[in-house]
Amino acid sequence: MALRRLLSLAGAAALIAVASGPAHSDPGDDTPVTWQITGVTLDALAGLTADGYDVVRYHDGDAVVLGDSRVADRLRADGFTPSFHDTVYKDPAPVTTAADTYYGGYHTVDAHEAHLDQVAAAHPDLATVYDIGDSWLKTQGRGGHDIKAICLTRKTDGDCALSPDSAKPRFTVVAQIHAREVATGEIAWKWIDSLVNGYGTDPAVTTLMDTTEMWVVPIANPDGVDIVASGGDQPVLHRKNANDSDGSCVGVDLNRNSSFEWGADSSNPCAQTYQGPQAASEPEVTALEDLFRRIHPDQRGTNPTDPAPVDARDVFVSLHSYGDYIIVPWGYTEDTSPNDAALRGLGAAMAESNGYLVGTNGDTVGYSTSGTTDDMTYGELGVASFTFEIGDGGWGSCSGFLPAYDCVDSQLWPENRGALMTAAQAAAAPYAA
Ligand SMILES: [Zn+2]
Structure with a gap:
């Protein structure tokens, strides 16, 4: 089911960092991060998942979607207003030392x-x-x-x-x-x-x-x-x-x-x-x-x-x-x-x-x-x-x-x-x- 039929188009919106959110921002490249979208009904959630979005959290209409900047672009095209949520790879950069x-x-x-x-x-x-x-x-x-x-x-x-x-x-x-x-x-x-x-x-x-x-x-x-x-x-x-x-x-x-x-x-x-x-x-x-x-x-x-x-x-x-x-x-x-x-x-x-x-x-x-x-x-x-x-x-x-x-x-x-x-x-x- 196309999301456009489920959702009213909100139009493209500028990416705004969540004020109470993380210290880091979207690296803006192919690095996966998490994006928050709001106003997501349960039907829309099912549509997102069916369309292949990687929805990793959902609560009271707020969904967190995993992906790089292209995923954010897709969300915008589907009528959402994704805001940067958090990094996936944590800082400071880990150092692998032990074998295996x-x-x-x-x-x-x-x-x-x-x-x-x-x-x-x-x-x-x-x-x-x-x-x-x-x-x-x-x-x-x-x-x-x-x-x-x-x-x-x-x-x-x-x-x-x-x-x-x-x-x-x-x-x-x-x-x-x-x-x-x-x-x-x-x-x-x-x-x-x-x-x-x-x-x-x-x-x-x-x-x-x-x-x-x-x-x-x-x-x-x-x-x-x-x-x-x-x-x-x-x-x-x-x-x-x-x-x-x-x-x-x-x-x-x-x-x-x-x-x-x-x-x-x-x-x-x-x-x-x-x-x-x-x-x-x-x-x-x-x-x-x-x-x-x-x-x-x-x-x-x-x-x-x-x-x-x-x-x-x-x-x-x-x-x-x-x-x-x-x-x-x-x-x-x-x-x-x-x-x-x-x-x-x-x-x-x-x-x-x-x-x-x-x-x-x-x-x-x-x-x-x-x-x-x-x-x-x-x-x-x-x-x-x-x-x-x-x-x-x-x-x-x-x-x-x-x-x-x-x-x-x-x-x-x-x-x-x-x-x-x-x-x-x-x-x-x-x-x-
Ligand atoms: Zn699991």
């Missing part, structure tokens, strides 16, 4: 794979690594990666088996399914380290590891992360996987391709939220869903109004950036889920650590999403499921998709460690509180 890192310290896929193997080798009593499937490029014989999961617990017989009837309840975290949301992979890395290093020294971690299995997929979209990291100190802002079979634009949005209630998101291969040609068409999604079905019992009925029973177990968190939100199901509908109160309750307990706003899509990001990972884990399996949007939505070096690396240690990990602990500690009875 980019943009000041973010770890490459190879580094994450080596990290999992190192953890398992150093802590055979605490960690088990699985290859859960292939990335899209690997399925094509064009490089790519195995997708890796790690199970962390004080292992006794039968623990960390690929079977849903485990003795211990389970807490699962998935990160960097959206490749450019780089802080999420680092949070997963630090979560893994905190569990193995804290066992025997931190009483809360020790108790958790004795009673619960923590599963982590730190890089759910390795092909996409390779694309991001290829930019080095100016990471490529790639969100989707590397599926180029469409021939025009690269990638399917792996957080719109899940099998539960798939099909109401974008069918435009050039949209950032392209849902793919069919439910679970992408190998990364089938790898994740196969894992979820093998480690979490099916606890919920098939009717949308069937609640997970009060004694259901297991918790799932999908890590994304950004906005400082903890989002509860549903994504595909504005109806609240049949476990809404309990999910919000556990979300509020997690928010005691990170201070994030807890709510549904409508309460937080402001738009619906279909085919998301957490709708599948909750909707199909009854696992208490959440999406974290890590990183503040304002301005500055710790906001956006590419926070300066020191923000991970100074802010993003400290505020989320407790939230993940709370989630894991609730795995035995997430709906019972």
Whole structure:
């Protein structure tokens, strides 16, 4: 749908820096930045996304769009008045020093794979690594990666088996399914380290590891992360996987391709939220869903109004950036889920650590999403499921998709460690509180 039919033409307007905004201004070249537009209705938002605009934030009619000066020109031609919002590449310029890192310290896929193997080798009593499937490029014989999961617990017989009837309840975290949301992979890395290093020294971690299995997929979209990291100190802002079979634009949005209630998101291969040609068409999604079905019992009925029973177990968190939100199901509908109160309750307990706003899509990001990972884990399996949007939505070096690396240690990990602990500690009875 053409935006011109949706919107009255506002005419071209001079670019005016927002007075309360950032210190920096648009570099005016091909460098991507964010642009703010106002007066955007939900219909117009859907039109923007369908037309291939990269809308990264939306709240009360204000939208933030990612792109270079040509994108701003397109917005003006479509009747909007974009104003410069913030830089994407943060200042001061990061300096990449360590091997297998980019943009000041973010770890490459190879580094994450080596990290999992190192953890398992150093802590055979605490960690088990699985290859859960292939990335899209690997399925094509064009490089790519195995997708890796790690199970962390004080292992006794039968623990960390690929079977849903485990003795211990389970807490699962998935990160960097959206490749450019780089802080999420680092949070997963630090979560893994905190569990193995804290066992025997931190009483809360020790108790958790004795009673619960923590599963982590730190890089759910390795092909996409390779694309991001290829930019080095100016990471490529790639969100989707590397599926180029469409021939025009690269990638399917792996957080719109899940099998539960798939099909109401974008069918435009050039949209950032392209849902793919069919439910679970992408190998990364089938790898994740196969894992979820093998480690979490099916606890919920098939009717949308069937609640997970009060004694259901297991918790799932999908890590994304950004906005400082903890989002509860549903994504595909504005109806609240049949476990809404309990999910919000556990979300509020997690928010005691990170201070994030807890709510549904409508309460937080402001738009619906279909085919998301957490709708599948909750909707199909009854696992208490959440999406974290890590990183503040304002301005500055710790906001956006590419926070300066020191923000991970100074802010993003400290505020989320407790939230993940709370989630894991609730795995035995997430709906019972
Ligand atoms: Zn995301």
